[in-house]
Amino acid sequence: MSNLKLEVERTKNSRLQDFDFSNIPFGRNFSDHILVADYKNGEWISNKIVPFQLLNLSPATTSFHYAQSIFEGIKAHRNIHEGIVVFRPEENFKRMNNSATRLAMPQIPKEIFMDGMMELIKLDEDWVPKAEGTSLYIRPVMFGTEPFIGVKVPTEFKFIIMTSPVGAYYSEDVSVYVDEENARATKGMGCAKFAGNYAASLAPVEAARAKGYKDVLWLDSEHHQYVQEVGTMNIFFVKNGNTIITPELDGGLLPGITRDSILKLATHRGYQIEERLIDINELIDEIEKGEITEVFGSGTAAVITYIYRLGFRGRDYLFDTSKYTVSIGLRKELVDIQKGKEEDIFNWVTPIHPH
Ligand SMILES: Cc1ncc(COP(=O)(O)O)c(C=O)c1O
Structure with a gap:
């Protein structure tokens, strides 16, 4: 359980109007907002949705050196009856926390992963493409961020969710x-x-x-x-x-x-x-x-x-x-x-x- 309240800072400069939905390469375009949650010394200390932005990290960031990084891949679709839907996100939530256990990383609370993801998609719902076969790809990622050189479990982690509109996938054999x-x-x-x-x-x-x-x-x-x-x-x-x-x-x-x-x-x-x-x-x-x-x-x-x-x-x-x-x-x-x-x-x- 996390009692952290999700803070939301909306962008003042949406990029939506300039985005070309008729030609979407996979994985190169990101919606207006990201979720960023920080963990320090045994607890989640912040949980925010903010405008998509660069990260400010020390060159000593542990995950750069020792590869302590895990991720997920989920899709949201436009469903003719239910509006925008996410496909089996609870399974990704469980798998991410199983990965976290193996990599000696903290468990991500459901409120941060699931509720945060749903809020993020709602906020950027106009980024879910409409054409046949298209969807919104959701990428949660967590990595060690303590600025420290040495192999040990770090005291700091970042959990991020970004979303990316993806084009129709013409599945090639x-x-x-x-x-x-x-x-x-x-x-x-x-x-x-x-x-x-x-x-x-x-x-x-x-x-x-x-x-x-x-x-x-x-x-x-x-x-x-x-x-x-x-x-x-x-x-x-x-x-x-x-x-x-x-x-x-x-x-x-x-x-x-x-x-x-x-x-x-x-x-x-x-x-x-x-x-x-x-x-x-x-x-x-x-x-x-x-x-x-x-x-x-x-x-x-x-x-x-x-x-x-x-x-x-x-x-x-x-x-x-x-x-x-x-x-x-x-x-x-x-x-x-x-x-x-x-x-x-x-x-x-x-x-x-x-x-
Ligand atoms: C190595 C590997 N195997 C299998 C899969 C398929 O998993 P899923 O069906 O959950 O996307 C993925 C993609 O996520 C993968 O990276």
Whole structure:
């Protein structure tokens, strides 16, 4: 619990009028306001919504040196019945606090994360784009801010929420290469949305790009044998058109909220679900036998991304994404729930203006 009152300082110079909603690159434009909460010596000491602004930080800021930084990714949509809605934000709230525990950071109170986020979106609701397929991307981030050189749990942290209008995501089919050398994250770290996991992924992704692939299919860090994730998404395989297979949550992969939503929708639709270890050698056997009919990734940014080419030990395995039916159906159902075109049977959308 936090008894801190949320203070709001509105901008006097909104940038909304000058913003071109017809051409929105991902992640480069930010709405008028941000939420900034500060933690010092064991307590949250301030919680404010202020105009978007630069931060003033010491060069000794601990997180610059020791990478103590975690984040989340959430989307708000325009829903035809409920107005602006946020998709499953409570799940991101819980995951952020799980990441905080692993990284020795303070828990963020619900009043700061959830209530603050809803206030922030309400204040900047005109920044939620209106065109088909567009949304508002919400980025909470927390990092150590004590100006101190030395490896220890810092006494100061900053929690920020910024929001960014994002354009229609024309999900391009992707090619991926199985990396048998570099892992994305170790067990116990991959399940945290820890900034360092993403830094560690960059060089292997560049190497896959140099080979002509868009992204990496990650294997586990211990055996380099079991499938974990694809790029920054969870991975799924459809076997014989009726079984959906995805790696079990073993601590090495991020427990994706889209992953969970897909599993719930797929179960509801009557598909067989297997959450288990996926041995890359057995998977390649099944691909060679023609049993794997669809391969796809899931995440907040694109919902579902179809994979058409998988490279393994110098060989390419191709998939005809024009014949994908299971993943196309699941993607449509999920997007339609977000937009209000399909009944929200699981209660996943949270309106910013409840009735
Ligand atoms: C490494 C990784 N895996 C999976 C996901 C998908 O998670 P979610 O569905 O919660 O967006 C993300 C993106 O957030 C990610 O960064």
